Amino acid sequence: MLHLRLIVPADRTDEVVRTVEQTVGTTHLAVVPGAARDPAGDLVLCDVAREAGDDLIAALRTMGIDETGSIAVENIDLSLSRRADRAEENAPGEGADAVLWEQLADATHEESTLSVTYIAFLSLATMIAACGVVLDNAILIVGAMAVGPEFGPLAGFCTALVRRAPKLAWRSFTALIVGFAVAMAVTVVFSLFMDATGLFTEAKLDADRPNTGFIYAPDWFSFVVAVLAGAAGMLSLTSAKSGALVGVAISVTTVPAAANAAVALSYGDVQQTWGSTEQLLLNLLGIVVAGTLTLLIQKFLWAWQRERTVRKSA
Structure with a gap:
C-alpha cells in the first residue's frame, strides 16, 4: 500500500x-x-x-x-x-508488478544528477579498483563495484528513453560521461603517485593476473552478464526491492574496467587501456539495452494484466 x-x-x-x-x-x-x-x-x-x-x-x-x-x-x-x-x-493487477512511473522518474532524476558527492564516490570506487587490479585482489574489486554509484545514471537514461524525456536522458548521459572521465583522470594521478612511492609497478600490472585479467579482455560473457544485471537492476528499482541493487553492482565490471584503463594509461600500456575501455563500453551498452527493454516489457505486461483483470471483473 x-x-x-x-x-x-x-x-x-x-x-x-x-x-x-x-x-x-x-x-x-x-x-x-x-x-x-x-x-x-x-x-x-x-x-x-x-x-x-x-x-x-x-x-x-x-x-x-x-x-x-x-x-x-x-x-x-x-x-x-x-x-x-x-x-x-x-x-486491478498485482502490486509486485506495478510500476510507479512518477516515483521511478523522481528517483532516477535524483540519482542521475552530476554532483560532487557522485563524482567523489565514483572516483573513490575507481581508485579502490585500481589497487585491486594491480594487486590482483578480487576482494578489492568486489568492494569497488559495490561502492560505485554509476547504476543511478544508467537507470535514469533507460527511464528517459522509455518515457521520452530528453532532459533526463541528457542529464544521465552527462553524469555518466563526465563522472567516468573525472574518476579516470583522478585515478591516473593516483596511479602516478602510487608508482612514485613504489606501491604500484608496471611489472605488477603486466604480470599474470588470474583474478582480474578478464577486466581488460572483454568477450560475449561480459555483455551477457551486463544484460542480466541491467534487467535485474531495473526490476529492483521498479519493485522497490533496493537490496538487489548490491548484487547488480558487483555483477558488472564498469568501475574495475575504468580503473584498469586509468592505471594502464599512466604506464602508457595502450593494449590494456583499449581492452579495458572496450570492457567499460560493453558493460554500459548491455545495461542500457537490458534496462530499457525491461521497462518496455513491464509497461506492456502491466497494461495487458490490468486489461485482463478488468475484463474478468466486468
Whole structure:
C-alpha cells in the first residue's frame, strides 16, 4: 500500500476527493479543512493499493495539484486494516508488478544528477579498483563495484528513453560521461603517485593476473552478464526491492574496467587501456539495452494484466 498526503487548494478539495473516491483501490480517506499553511489549503490523506497508485498520481498531476499544492507519497510497510486488504483485492493487477512511473522518474532524476558527492564516490570506487587490479585482489574489486554509484545514471537514461524525456536522458548521459572521465583522470594521478612511492609497478600490472585479467579482455560473457544485471537492476528499482541493487553492482565490471584503463594509461600500456575501455563500453551498452527493454516489457505486461483483470471483473 501507498500513503498519499495532499495539500489541496480549498476550492479544489471536493474535486480531489471525488477523484480519490472514484479510483478503485483507495481507502482510509481523510480531509482536514484549512490544515495547510504553506501553501494554504486543505489536507487530504488516503491510502491506495500500489497497483492503483500510478493512475491516481497521474490524475492528480493532470489536475495540477503538484503545482497549486503538493503530492507526497510514502510506502506503507505494515497496514493492519480489512479495508486496506479489500482495496488491494479490488485494484486491478498485482502490486509486485506495478510500476510507479512518477516515483521511478523522481528517483532516477535524483540519482542521475552530476554532483560532487557522485563524482567523489565514483572516483573513490575507481581508485579502490585500481589497487585491486594491480594487486590482483578480487576482494578489492568486489568492494569497488559495490561502492560505485554509476547504476543511478544508467537507470535514469533507460527511464528517459522509455518515457521520452530528453532532459533526463541528457542529464544521465552527462553524469555518466563526465563522472567516468573525472574518476579516470583522478585515478591516473593516483596511479602516478602510487608508482612514485613504489606501491604500484608496471611489472605488477603486466604480470599474470588470474583474478582480474578478464577486466581488460572483454568477450560475449561480459555483455551477457551486463544484460542480466541491467534487467535485474531495473526490476529492483521498479519493485522497490533496493537490496538487489548490491548484487547488480558487483555483477558488472564498469568501475574495475575504468580503473584498469586509468592505471594502464599512466604506464602508457595502450593494449590494456583499449581492452579495458572496450570492457567499460560493453558493460554500459548491455545495461542500457537490458534496462530499457525491461521497462518496455513491464509497461506492456502491466497494461495487458490490468486489461485482463478488468475484463474478468466486468
